[in-house]
Amino acid sequence: MISRNSLGNIYPIKKLGDVADFLDSRRKPVKECDRIIGPYPYYGANGLQGWINDFLFDENLILLAEDGGHFDNPDRGVAYKISGKTWVNNHAHVIKPKEGVDLDYLCRVLENYDLTPWITGTTRGKLTKGGASEILIPLPPLSEQRRIASILDQADELRQKRQQAIEKLDQLLQATFIDMFGDPASNPKGWNLGKLGDVIHSAKDGPHVSPNYSETGIPFLSTRHVRAGKIVWDDLKFITEEDAQIHWKKCKPTRGDLLYTKGGTTGLAAVVDTDLDFAVWVHVALLKTNHDKVRSEWLVSMLNTQYCYEQSQRYTHGIANRDLGLKRMVNIEMYIPSLDEQDKFVNFKNKLMKSNLLFENSNSYFEQLFKSLQNQAFNGTL
Known part of the structure; x- marks a missing residue:
């Protein structure tokens, strides 16, 4: 992230309105229900929103995002390039650099x-x-x-x-799961069948109430922090320990x-692999695994198969407010191999995760490197 206070005084500072033209008068919103699908990308504040026929x-x-952008976390991106025929x-905002930019x-x-x-509002x-x-732009x-x-x-x-x-390793893990146990849809190896409710306590x-956030305290996770196979500890919000105690009475x-x-984006599972105290929003279900029947690391891979994901979508009700109800999700069907077979997969997964950790650490290094270069570039010290 850069800010107007980090620009330095090496380069002339210009206003965006002086170095670029705004083509906003040519843009046009079209509701998703009114769009005719076609070959041309349809863009909004945060990237591709769909496809259209013109x-x-x-x-x-x-x-550049006008509203609905990641203004509270610009590292996620508030501007991006487009090219060719687009809507x-x-x-x-649609921005075209002027000559010399x-x-x-x-x-x-x-x-x-x-x-x-x-930002207003x-x-x-x-x-x-x-x-x-009025956005300030350093202009060497x-x-x-071009060098920068x-x-x-x-x-x-x-x-x-x-x-x-990292993504390739995730794909390898899921491919290995299918190779070891077979396609859950056809169960070619004849494993015992069951439902999610059979393997969890x-x-x-x-709680079904809006939280009161605090500056510090107990991390409070929502659906955006849960991805298929992993918990993302970025862009956190916090609640007081007093409020957390209320949440923990229901689920800790x-x-x-x-x-x-x-809720919202449904059907993604991740294992809690930390002893850190945290609480979860109502749109995140907490499953207590029955370890006499399944290993948590095996179950999360099972739930993230295409077979279980498609079931989760069928059990998700609502359009504007999508919800995968607790009483419905327990009916998700699956096969249940022996614990010995599950352990073989978990051992492979643990070895793979060691490689994944190395990649994630190096990825963090390159992320910090990029941010450092970014700051140096725009304050004139690169």
Whole structure:
């Protein structure tokens, strides 16, 4: 993340409205239900939103979030490039650099910018065109812009490759699961059959009340912190220990439990592999595994198979407020191999996770390297 206070005084500082044109008048929102699917990408504040049968733009441009962007966590990205025939809705500003301004460089300046000084609104932050025009941009000579963009591109490529390696290991794990136990849909090895409810002691969720967040305290996890196979400890919110005690009376996560998303994005499972105290939002179910029947590390891989995921989607009700009810999720069907066979898989998984940890540590290093280069680039010390 960069901010207006980290720009330094080496390069001239310009306003975005002076170095780029806004093409906002040409954008047009189309409700998803009214879109005719076609070959052209349909973009919004945070990237690709779908596909459409027509286009509004046909050139290299930058999109900068207007509303609905990651303004509270710009490291997730608030600007990105588009090219070719595209359609843009009214949630992203459409920016075209003026002569003497390199598009790649300008996008690198904007992509992780702390925009809070120019955001209006409280419930839903908004970056108006007037506010966006005031964003401060360090502007070295064009050749220097291109040099900086090239260095950041190379650093970004390194961190992307590390992330791809992590994803490949995840794919290998799921492929090994199917190889060892067979496709759950057909159960070719004839394992005993059962349901999720047969292999857990309980499925509970947090209190059905909105939490009061605090600056520090007990980490409070929501669905965005649960991905298939892992808990993500980024962008955390906190509640007081007093409020946490209320949550823990209903469900308190402990090592070996499973978190299973049941609201919004449903059907993703991860194992609790920490002794850290934390609480969960109502949209995250806490599954207490019956260790006499299944290993937690095996069960989480089972739930993240395509077979179980598709069942979770059938059991998810609602459109605007999607919910995978506790009483429905326990009916998800699965096969149940012997504990000896599960242990073989868990042993393989543990070895693979050691490699994964090395990649994640190196990925963290390259992430920090990129941020360091980013700050040096825009304060004139790169």
